[in-house]
Amino acid sequence: AAQLPVLPWSEVTFLAPVTWPDKVVCVGMNYVDHCKEQNVPVPKEPIIFSKFASSIVGPYDEVVLPPQSQEVDWEVELAVVIGKKGKHIKATDAMAHVAGFTVAHDVSARDWLTRRNGKQWLLGKTFDTFCPLGPALVTKDSVADPHNLKICCRVNGEVVQSSNTNQMVFKTEDLIAWVSQFVTFYPGDVILTGTPPGVGVFRKPPVFLKKGDEVQCEIEELGVIINKVV
């Protein structure tokens, strides 16, 4: 068989595995241990918000600190990519609508989330470059159990978040069933399934990202995305 062509890494730019989806659906407070960290009860229903697709960047792209925020924070998340259109999907059928999984960094401007924009979270979540995705779309057949994966975030090499997707309150199937009561899912739609504890805003004192920081978001079996803050 012919040898496949090999390109030097330096000549390649990795894009996000999904660009321009119809929807980037996000879930708030979806890790039991992240709820404890905030001293809030575990939600009885998923809390759904969104980012615009225009915030998506590649796995090794830069995250641009906007001058309007002094409180930009990290959040590693398991992202689910939809592969098949559906509405009113039952939890038992939900995995048939999943193409695969990837790593997301749900970059968050805390000042805009909690104190501005009438407390609607959208603006603080959707600055350009605030949604690095990658490094690959790992198809679901290649993932033994998406709800038993180590998930961690490192800032400048120091582990700041370290947990397991088994801490998710609402699992992939529940989230697809819930959201598809409201909206039709289309192939390419992305669901960011929430972040484990260890975010900067709840540290004492709070810690936020600054220019020059390097953030690594890693999930077992899915890989690592590395985004420099500029």
Place this chain on the structure above:
Amino acid sequence: AAQLPVLPRSEVTFLAPVTRPDKVVCVGMNYVDHCKEQNVPVPKEPIIFSKFASSIVGPYDEVVLPPQSQEVDWEVELAVVIGKKGKHIKATDAMAHVAGFTVAHDVSARDWQMRRNGKQWLLGKTFDTFCPLGPALVTKDSVADPHNLKICCRVNGEVVQSGNTNQMVFKTEDLIAWVSQFVTFYPGDVILTGTPPGVGVFRKPPVFLKKGDEVQCEIEELGVIINKVV
């Protein structure tokens, strides 16, 4: 010159003038008189939220009442359609980024918007069919002054909202400048600029849409969209 082909109306389905945009940006409490109706102060900054593009339907399509909501309400709005990519757009340059205007119906499930989903408005605003648009994209050169247009909503022929776009707190230019601080606008992006007073939820007693209702949303110079509730 050759005669243009003429199709009978019954053989034609009108789609929305914009389908599958990257963004549907919405603005809350953006009419001075709508703020008075709610007894809330006029916002000092625009309050931005969103719908998913999957909620868009055509100007004469049906609005489907979801079984999950008992409080589906009407909101006629002036919609701005972006024609040119841009970020950090100055208010004085903003009209150069506008392709034109159309009529929107920002259908809203008040129970989900106000009391569920952690008070994030998204789900109550983004059920499928909750964003009728049309009947046409009226190019900006055809509109004398987008901020001096009569705007009204009728339910079963009765006028329920009647205002003028001169009551908008933040005008088209201000909104484009504000939102483009956060995100890049792309051609096709839609901005729903807020609703005048007269919505059902603030009536005494409150009134909501029911199956069989016909909602007409009309803006001077832009036309009327007619959506039956099923």
